[in-house]
Structure formats: C-alpha cells, structure tokens
Amino acid sequence: MRISARESARVNASILLVSAAAWAVLLVNPGGATALAHCPVTDSGVSAASFRMLLAMNPVSSLAAGWALMLVAMMSPMLVTPIRHVLERSFKRRRARSVTLFVVGYAAVWMAAGGVLLGARLTSSLLMPRSYLPAVVAGVVAFVWQCAPVKQRCLNRGHRHRELAAFGAAADLDALRFGVTHGVWCVGSCWALMLFPMLLSQGHLAGMAAVTFLMVSERLEQPRPLGWRLRGAGKLTRIVAAQTRIRLHGLLSRSGPSLSGSGSV
Amino acid sequence: MATYTRNNAWNNGGTFNNPDLLWYAKGVGVMQFRALDDTSSWWFFAAIHGEYIGESGFPGWGSIPAPPSVPTAPLPAQDVRDTYWDQCQHQSWYFPPWHRGYLIALEAQIRAAVVGLGGPADWALPYWNYFGPDDEYEIPPAFTQQTLPDGTTPNPLFVAARYGPNNDGNIFIPIPPVSQGCEGNDVYTGSDPATPLPGFGGPETGFSHQGDVSGNLESNPHNQVHVDVGGNSPDGETWGLMSDPGIAALDPVFYLHHGNIDRMWAAWNNNGNSNPADPNWLNxxxxxxxxxxxxxxxxxxxxxxTPEMVNSLSQLDYTYDDLSVAVAPQPAVRLARRLSKLRAANAAANAAPGAAMNTGDSSELVGSNNQALQIKSSGARAVVRLDSDVRGKVSASLSAASETSPPDHVYLQLENVRGTRDSYKLNVSVNQQHAGTVALFGLRRASLKDGAHGGEGLTFVLDITNIIDNLFVDDALDVNTLDVRIVPNQSVADSADITVGRVSVYRQGQQ
Structure with missing residues (x-):
C-alpha cells in the first residue's frame, strides 16, 4: 500500500527543498563550511605545532558542522525511497516520529564515518598541504571501489527495506534500526566517493555536485548480481533525457513491427 | 478484418486435429532444434522471459529433466544478453504490454518456421481459455501426447516437468479459486468501487523485472495458473517449469496461457475500459x-x-475469435449494493449511475501483527492488532456511507513474503472468512539478495472490504484484533523456507 500521489509529491518536495537549502548555504559561502583553513604554520609539514594550529583554525565542532551540511546536501535526495517506506508502513500519527528516528539512525552512522573521513582529510592536509595528490589517490581508490563487487553488494542491500513493527517501542526501535542499517550500506557504497571532493584543494563544490549526481543515479539503478563493472551516472542521465524529450516533443512516434513470417521491422 | 486471428486451442477437442496446435508443435520443434545463442531459438526466447542458465542444480537449466533437453551453451555475447534476456515485467503496469509484444515476437518466429514447413502464412498462436465450458479447464490434450500424430516424432509440446495442482501430472485449473473476476475492474492502475488496488493492469513502476505487488489480472488468473500448471514433482524435490519465471517459458503451454491473458486484456479494453494515458506508461x-x-x-x-505501440490489437493487425467478458464492472451498482448492505438503503437508491472516480492509491495503516511468520505445511496464524483510532475511522466511514460519502475499502497485506520455491498457493482467511488465495509465482527471484528485487520478496494485497462489511453489519467490528490464518494449498517442503515479514491491514478512503 502506498501513500497518495499528493503525499508522495509533498515528501519529495520537502526532501529536495532541504537538500537545496543546504546547497544554497554551501554556494553562498563556499569556503566557510566545508573548506579547511590554512596558514604558514599548518603548511610547514608534520609537527605537533602544525597539528595544533590546524585544529585551532579548524575546530572539531566546525568540521562536524561542515560535514553535516555536506551530508544534508548530498545524501537527502537518496532518502526519498526509504522515507516513503517508513511513511507507508507506519500509523499516520507516528509518521513524523518514525521518520525522525530513521534519519537519526542514518545520520549517526554517517557522522561516525565522518570522523574517519575528516581524519583522513586532516592527515593529508598536514602531509601534503594544498596538494592535489591526495585527491588523485582518493580518486583512484574511489574508481576501483566503484567497479568492485563489494560496491554492488552495498548498493543491493540499500534497496532492502526491512519490515517495521507498527506499535510502541518496537516501532521506534525498528525505525531507528532501519536508519542505522541503511546508513551502514550507504556508507559502504559512498565513502570513497565522498572522500574524493573532500580532498580537492580547489573545485570542492563542483566535485561534490558531480559526486552527488553519480550517487543519486546509481541509487536509482535496480539491484544487480555482484561483479566487476563500471558504474556511472547513466540512469539519471537517461531519466533526464527521456523526461525532457517527453515534455518537449510529446509522445514519441515509432514504427511498429512487421508481423509477417519474415518479420522485418 | 485483422490478418491474424488467435483461436481457441480447444477447437477440435484440443488435439492435433486442431491445425493451429499441430503447426504450433512443428514450429516449436524447429525452434528447439536451434542453438541457445541463436536469437530465433526456443531457448533464447525462454531466456528473454527469464533464465537460470548459470546456476548449478535445479532450477538451473542444466538440471531440468528432459524432455526438453535444455542447452546451457553456447552463450550469446554479453551485449546480446544485456539487450534481450531477463526482460519479463511482473508486479508492474508494464506486465500486459510487455507480454503482448513478447507473444507477437514468438509468434512471428513460429510463423516463419510454419511457413518454411509449408504451413499457412496467417498462422496465429492459439490460446488456452481455462474458463471455457466443459473440459476446457484441463490442458488441451495435444500437450500431453508423447509423440506427434505420426506416432514416432517426439511431441515438442510435451514436457516432463509439468506436474499440475495435485503434483500427479494431471494438468487442470481449479476454478475457483482461479477466477476471471478481474474483468469486472474498470481502472487499469488505481481503484474505485469496482476495482481493488492496485488495479486491473498493475501498479505504476519503473522498469521492474521483479517488483512489489501484482496487478489484478496478473495476480488472478495469471499467477495462479502458472503455479497450478507447474506444481511440484511427485517426490517433492523439484517443481514444474511453469511455476517459476526463470524456467516457465521453456514450457510451450506458457504461450497459450499468455495468449489467454492477452485476450482477457483485449476483451477488457473491448468492453470500454481504457489503458493509461500517462506518458511514462505509453513510452x-x-x-x-x-x-x-x-x-x-x-x-x-x-x-x-513501447506500450503505446501495442495499446490495441487493431493497430497490430490482430484479433481474437472471442472478446467477450464474463463480468461487467458496474461500479455504481456495486456501490449501491454495498451501501444497501451497510444499511444505507435510502442513500443507495439515490446513487447516480455511471463510472466512479479513480481513488488512486492513498491508504492508511490500521493495524499489524508483531512478528514474522514461517509458513509450514500446517499453515500459520497471525493476530493482527488494530489501532483503535484508525479502526474508528473505518467504522465511522461505514456508518456514514452514502453515495456522496463512499465507505472505505479495507485491505489485508502480506508484506515481504520470501522463500526459495514459487510452486505454492496460500489460502488466507480473516476471522474464519475466506479473504483470497495468492500464488507465489516469482517468489524465489524476488527473495534473492542480489537479484533485481534486492531480496525484498513479494507483497500481496487482498481486498477484505466485504469481510469488514460483514463484521460491521454483525456489530463485530469493534474489536482489537483480527485473526488471520494462512494455509498453503499443499504440503510445504522445509527447504522452501517461506516467511511472511508482516501481516497488516490498511484502509483506503474513497474521497
């Protein structure tokens, strides 16, 4: 059973609006929320002094806030389907509560993952300040991960929407657990892609936008058997192209098949 | 006048005296002689629907009991497989149009073979209308003969792994529970008083090899006939080809069954019902x-x-010899009858005739059980706890029912049904009243964690509005729980591992 088309449109619009707002903040202040601040001390190589200065200029609270903003901007569009699942399987009066618990579980996993990814970013900043090399290495790692069977496993599990209890504490726990498990598979799928733009010393936002497009696209693909393959942004590109074509030109016209024995088309 | 007319396979007793069947058998034989990687081979076409060629052990194609002797090599190139194989559309609003095109293509291949053998150029695929009179609920006898009329040539229509509803090789369709009641729907996707969710043709989906909920035509008769014909082997170790979408199209009776499903769709349209106009369906x-x-x-x-290209038979130069429907939709009559039952007779008498509005798919959870069920041979029982507030909405809706305030529809949902075997049906009752029968066709593929459905399994929706009306009329709806029983149609093998994730009840407002 599904929520109504009107409810569905409202959910989609709300989620995309939240994402758009986060992107707007990033665009308005591109260096403020997610970029690392540097000075001659932090650029002077690996030392206790440079590390202390780096943390002083980029406090943990500020890094966490920037990371959270990135998550909201980049990950929200991918939560449309699981949030709809939570809505459809919950009592109406519990929907907001269940969705909140789902998001809390999901965000908790990503914030924990952020600790590791931000650590990698700080380390690379100390070792190779203002260098593109860490981003290149991360890009290669992301490419290999992108093609690997384990990536497909994570994507497939992300399509699995668990049964949810309807009543009481069991319903709360299930919503939270669903958020956590969905977050774990999402981190497994996206960690390398997320790391890449974080390590770019320039073009950070453009990298984030490209990665978001790719992540949304691959999330729209159906689950597939495990295997090595190149996973790109084809699905979303095709959707945009097809829907644009439909709206611009109306229904496509094609010739039918020849139904004779020779069956030419 | 259409060039191609599909006729009843039971003409001339459903034997090889029916030339449509004799030519079909010969054409199938020609296609079966071709290699797996030949796009015009019988095996290639079966793989278009679905395949288990790479699997070891049954139902892997290499382990299917002969006849037919199913090849697993040579494989076509990967790009060819990516283009054609594993396309079948189930649990989707694309179910009817995809299968219509599939039939037309297979038919063109058979016709080319028939013409090559000196047969008629207007040969068309016969259909098996198991709802027909007399013995037509049984498989046409031509499919049970081991040889062609010459007495020596093996009959390509005969397959070993076709076991029937009693697992004894006697192939027939039990009517009921198999029904053509879906012909009484008048909404392709959605619902109204004459159409339970998700609608005659199926729910709106993207490209879905295995999806979520079957449309009403697909659920019954389509899924049920598949499972009834296929059945399980007498020793219970394996199952029939027709029971499982990954091997179903290897059985020649598959296409006669789908001929009937396609005929039912055409008859439904012929009776004034419309297909979707949504560009996402048409394209x-x-x-x-x-x-x-x-x-x-x-x-x-x-x-x-595209669906738009197979939207009607006339644009394809096709017709059937019989496009009558057994059940008329009459949504206003149904609503009036229901209102009368709900003691709103005065209002019902004023109900205006005409088509009711499609109420779409807006629904609200009323209650659910609290744990997953394992379906054993003895069945399973679920206590569905109802939320008193939402149950109150249902009661209020039934109490206030009128032509301007239509009463709620109520559905029972079996969510995330998983398992390793498709060849069973589940009989479902609510408070000892029969709610419906569901066939598990597609269950195995939908349960594979790395399959196209991500291991979500299947979900079944049963319209229990009538049961809820009865409870209301008997002043028995003011309860905290409903007693749901799920009983398989036959003994379930332990290896089938059939589970139901959650049993829930939903209300659907009609305004």
Missing amino acids: GPAAVGEREFAMPMPDGSSWVY
Missing part, C-alpha cells in the same frame, strides 16, 4: 531511464517497442 521503461522492450525478429532485426 515504456525508457521513460524512466530503464532499458527498452526489445525482441529479436525472424529476419534478425530487433523490434524495440
């Missing part, structure tokens, strides 16, 4: 970024088609 899965419907044709070309 097919390509509109939502998925691969297009594609079929190999006899000249080696590829026919890429």
Whole structure:
C-alpha cells in the first residue's frame, strides 16, 4: 500500500527543498563550511605545532558542522525511497516520529564515518598541504571501489527495506534500526566517493555536485548480481533525457513491427 | 478484418486435429532444434522471459529433466544478453504490454518456421481459455501426447516437468479459486468501487523485472495458473517449469496461457475500459531511464517497442475469435449494493449511475501483527492488532456511507513474503472468512539478495472490504484484533523456507 500521489509529491518536495537549502548555504559561502583553513604554520609539514594550529583554525565542532551540511546536501535526495517506506508502513500519527528516528539512525552512522573521513582529510592536509595528490589517490581508490563487487553488494542491500513493527517501542526501535542499517550500506557504497571532493584543494563544490549526481543515479539503478563493472551516472542521465524529450516533443512516434513470417521491422 | 486471428486451442477437442496446435508443435520443434545463442531459438526466447542458465542444480537449466533437453551453451555475447534476456515485467503496469509484444515476437518466429514447413502464412498462436465450458479447464490434450500424430516424432509440446495442482501430472485449473473476476475492474492502475488496488493492469513502476505487488489480472488468473500448471514433482524435490519465471517459458503451454491473458486484456479494453494515458506508461521503461522492450525478429532485426505501440490489437493487425467478458464492472451498482448492505438503503437508491472516480492509491495503516511468520505445511496464524483510532475511522466511514460519502475499502497485506520455491498457493482467511488465495509465482527471484528485487520478496494485497462489511453489519467490528490464518494449498517442503515479514491491514478512503 502506498501513500497518495499528493503525499508522495509533498515528501519529495520537502526532501529536495532541504537538500537545496543546504546547497544554497554551501554556494553562498563556499569556503566557510566545508573548506579547511590554512596558514604558514599548518603548511610547514608534520609537527605537533602544525597539528595544533590546524585544529585551532579548524575546530572539531566546525568540521562536524561542515560535514553535516555536506551530508544534508548530498545524501537527502537518496532518502526519498526509504522515507516513503517508513511513511507507508507506519500509523499516520507516528509518521513524523518514525521518520525522525530513521534519519537519526542514518545520520549517526554517517557522522561516525565522518570522523574517519575528516581524519583522513586532516592527515593529508598536514602531509601534503594544498596538494592535489591526495585527491588523485582518493580518486583512484574511489574508481576501483566503484567497479568492485563489494560496491554492488552495498548498493543491493540499500534497496532492502526491512519490515517495521507498527506499535510502541518496537516501532521506534525498528525505525531507528532501519536508519542505522541503511546508513551502514550507504556508507559502504559512498565513502570513497565522498572522500574524493573532500580532498580537492580547489573545485570542492563542483566535485561534490558531480559526486552527488553519480550517487543519486546509481541509487536509482535496480539491484544487480555482484561483479566487476563500471558504474556511472547513466540512469539519471537517461531519466533526464527521456523526461525532457517527453515534455518537449510529446509522445514519441515509432514504427511498429512487421508481423509477417519474415518479420522485418 | 485483422490478418491474424488467435483461436481457441480447444477447437477440435484440443488435439492435433486442431491445425493451429499441430503447426504450433512443428514450429516449436524447429525452434528447439536451434542453438541457445541463436536469437530465433526456443531457448533464447525462454531466456528473454527469464533464465537460470548459470546456476548449478535445479532450477538451473542444466538440471531440468528432459524432455526438453535444455542447452546451457553456447552463450550469446554479453551485449546480446544485456539487450534481450531477463526482460519479463511482473508486479508492474508494464506486465500486459510487455507480454503482448513478447507473444507477437514468438509468434512471428513460429510463423516463419510454419511457413518454411509449408504451413499457412496467417498462422496465429492459439490460446488456452481455462474458463471455457466443459473440459476446457484441463490442458488441451495435444500437450500431453508423447509423440506427434505420426506416432514416432517426439511431441515438442510435451514436457516432463509439468506436474499440475495435485503434483500427479494431471494438468487442470481449479476454478475457483482461479477466477476471471478481474474483468469486472474498470481502472487499469488505481481503484474505485469496482476495482481493488492496485488495479486491473498493475501498479505504476519503473522498469521492474521483479517488483512489489501484482496487478489484478496478473495476480488472478495469471499467477495462479502458472503455479497450478507447474506444481511440484511427485517426490517433492523439484517443481514444474511453469511455476517459476526463470524456467516457465521453456514450457510451450506458457504461450497459450499468455495468449489467454492477452485476450482477457483485449476483451477488457473491448468492453470500454481504457489503458493509461500517462506518458511514462505509453513510452515504456525508457521513460524512466530503464532499458527498452526489445525482441529479436525472424529476419534478425530487433523490434524495440513501447506500450503505446501495442495499446490495441487493431493497430497490430490482430484479433481474437472471442472478446467477450464474463463480468461487467458496474461500479455504481456495486456501490449501491454495498451501501444497501451497510444499511444505507435510502442513500443507495439515490446513487447516480455511471463510472466512479479513480481513488488512486492513498491508504492508511490500521493495524499489524508483531512478528514474522514461517509458513509450514500446517499453515500459520497471525493476530493482527488494530489501532483503535484508525479502526474508528473505518467504522465511522461505514456508518456514514452514502453515495456522496463512499465507505472505505479495507485491505489485508502480506508484506515481504520470501522463500526459495514459487510452486505454492496460500489460502488466507480473516476471522474464519475466506479473504483470497495468492500464488507465489516469482517468489524465489524476488527473495534473492542480489537479484533485481534486492531480496525484498513479494507483497500481496487482498481486498477484505466485504469481510469488514460483514463484521460491521454483525456489530463485530469493534474489536482489537483480527485473526488471520494462512494455509498453503499443499504440503510445504522445509527447504522452501517461506516467511511472511508482516501481516497488516490498511484502509483506503474513497474521497
């Protein structure tokens, strides 16, 4: 059973609006929320002094806030389907509560993952300040991960929407657990892609936008058997192209098949 | 006058005295002689629907009992497989149009073979109307003969793994529970007083090899006939070809069954019902970024088609010899009858005739059980706890029912049904009243964690509005729980591992 088309449109619009707002903040202040601040001390190589200065200029609270903003901007569009699942399987009066618990579980996993990814970013900043090399290495790692069977496993599990209890504490726990498990598979799928733009010393936002497009696209693909393959942004590109074509030109016209024995088309 | 007319397979007693069947058998034989990687082979076409060629052990194609002797090599090139194989559309609003194109392409291949053998150029695929009179609920006898009329040539229509509803090789369709009641729907996707969710043709989806909920035509009769014909082997170790979408199209009776399903769709349209006008349906899965419907044709070309291109039989130069429907929709009459039952007779008498509005798919959870169920041979029982507030909404809706305030529809949902075997049906009752029967066709594929459905399993929706009305009329709806029993149609093998994730009840407002 599904929520109504009107409810569905409202959910989609709300989620995309939240994402758009986060992107707007990033665009308005591109260096403020997610970029690392540097000075001659932090650029002077690996030392206790440079590390202390780096943390002083980029406090943990500020890094966490920037990371959270990135998550909201980049990950929200991918939560449309699981949030709809939570809505459809919950009592109406519990929907907001269940969705909140789902998001809390999901965000908790990503914030924990952020600790590791931000650590990698700080380390690379100390070792190779203002260098593109860490981003290149991360890009290669992301490419290999992108093609690997384990990536497909994570994507497939992300399509699995668990049964949810309807009543009481069991319903709360299930919503939270669903958020956590969905977050774990999402981190497994996206960690390398997320790391890449974080390590770019320039073009950070453009990298984030490209990665978001790719992540949304691959999330729209159906689950597939495990295997090595190149996973790109084809699905979303095709959707945009097809829907644009439909709206611009109306229904496509094609010739039918020849139904004779020779069956030419 | 259409060039091609599909006729009843039971003409001339459903034997080889029916030339449509004799030519079909010969054409199938020609296609079966071709190699797996030949796009015009019987095996290639079966794989278009679905395949288990790479699997070891049954139902892997290498372990299917002969006849037919199913090849697993040589494989076509990967790009050819990506274009054609594993296309079948189930649990989707694309179910009717994809299968219509599939039939047309297979028919073109058979016809080319028939013509090559000196047969008629207007040969068309016969259909098996198991709802027909007399013995027509049984499989046409031509499919049970081991040889062709010459007495020596093996009959290509005969397959070993076809066991029937009692697992004894006696192939028939039990009517009921198999029904043509879906012909009484008048909404393709959605619902109204004459149409329970998700509608006659199926729910709106993207490209879905295995999806969520079957449409009403697909659920019954389609899924049920598949499972009834296939059945389980007498020793219970394996199952019939027709029971499982990954092997179903290896059985020649598959296409006669789908001929009847296609005929029912055409008859439904012929009775004044409309297909979707939504561009996402008309343009097919390509509109939502998925691969297009594609079929190999006899000249080696590829026919890429959309639902819009198979929207009606006339545009395809086809017809059936019988396009009558057994059940008329009459939504206003149904609503009036229901209102009368709900003691709103005065209002019902004023109900205006005409088509009711499609109320779409807006629904609200009323209650659910609290744990997953394992379906054993003895069945399973679920206590569905109802939320008193939402149950109150249902009661209020039934109490205030009138032509301007139609009463709620109520549905029972079996969520995330998983298992390793499709060849069972589940009989479902609510408070000792029969709610319906569901066939598990597609269950195995939908349960594979790395399959197209991500291991979500299948979900079944049963319209229990009538049961809830009865409880209301008997002043028995003011309860905290409903007693749901799920009983399989036959003994369930332990290895089938059939589970139901959650049993829930939903209300659907009608305004």
